Amino acid sequence: MSERIETGADLLVVENLKAWYGDSRALQRIDLRVRSGQIATLVGRNGAGKTTTLRAIMGLVAREGSIRFQGRELVGLLPDAIARCGIAYCPEERGIFPGLTTEENLMLPPVLRPGGMSTAEVYSLFPNLHERRRSMGTRLSGGEQQMLAIGRILRIGAQLLLLDEPTEGLAPIIVEQIGVAIQALKARGFTILLVEQNLDFAQEISDAFWMIEDGQVVDQMDRTGVVDEAALSQFRKHLSL
């Protein structure tokens, strides 16, 4: 099985990754390769370990194994050091800080490296945020909060964005806007590792897919699988009950 669609080099290589919440093991074994410039998606049912995989990459859970980013080992580093390597994280719950306006939330993450987007660029990507920049961040609609959660990590200067379920609970028209924005980010050179339950959405924009089940990768598929009926239905089977 050949997965080599994109010509970019491996940006993120995850090997034999295990993770724990307290005493309970949340990841059994995760192996992933994300190529530079790709949109890669982790698919799977609720509780399969998709979010934990992102949190393990970001250093937010106890973990073991190997996570190499641009050849540099991340296991053993604290989250702030991982961020400085060039990875930015947008959590599922969005994590908009209360007591801060939209603009203050947007400006909160420090610029760690050159090459990030300017505030004006973020506003042109998400014009709603500009309109509502003086509103409290927690007063925004769900879709706007999601835009804010994505928008604020674009200034950091990261090459790899970890986006956890950016479409969760949003109306179809907003989901479409988020999809357009994510593609614009890819066009601007970001590499994106996405967690999605919504495979229809992921199919539209992703270059590579990993199916996670019980904390392990059980299947994978590349862009060609999306147009191959047989491959797609085979892949989808994991999601059906």
Place this chain on the structure above:
Amino acid sequence: MIEILGVSSQALWGQLLIGLINGAFYALLSLGLAIIFGLLNIVNFAHGAQYMVGAFCAWIALNWFGVNYWVALILAPLVVGALGALMELLLLRRIRDLDHVYGLLLTFGAALLIEGSFRQFFGSAGLPYPMPEQLRGGRDLGFMVLPNYRAWVIVASAVVCLVTWLVIERTKLGAYLRAAMHNPSLLQAFGVRVPRMVTLTYAFGATLAGFGGVMAAPIYQVSPAMGSSTLIVVFAVVVIGGMGSIGGAMVTGFGLGLVEGLAKVFYPPASSTVIFAVMVIVLLLRPAGLFGRVA
């Protein structure tokens, strides 16, 4: 002479002034406690000891090294802050992932050790600390005489509280602090060195306590127990203001000092308990405190 409810206005103003001075110390101490609680989720029982160490640093500096009040006012808080940073790095950091009650127990134990050591070396009797020369005497305001040193305490404490509040509410550094109080791991994932911020925050809280201790030295005597007796009231102030509410801690600190002063005028036996009575009433009516937000 004007009398209100059988109390001379001179006595009233005098007690209100004393109340305001006590309030200045309550505000300084509860501000530090509120900041530490907000970020570390620890009720810092060592706060009183840190206040006491600040006063002793000033006393030692003067009596052993001839260092005057004004230099001690800068140096002693820095020493207390550095000790606080050490305590966070060596002790508190290790229990960060445990239940918060461990932080309370650890700081309580540390406070007992610190107090005991000072009692061992300096005895329990209060040691006098002279007023700085520049602030001796007072001025006649017509209705009362305002001692200069007391005016200085009120103004200096109010300025320190206000500047701290402005930094927290209006600057980028303060935005980090507020964000870290809410979701430290996410802030750290954005690349902010949260562990270092925790150390510096604890050190800053201790610095405020040390600053309060130096200012208290010429008014109250310098003694090992000076911190623990003040701290009980300060805890009540923090609870009334709302745990973790920084503005609330300051306003409540000054306010309750005044309430205490009023009680001394109108019903002296209640003056030592009135704050706790207020605490009970506030907790019954607003369990999150006057300025606290219900979670």
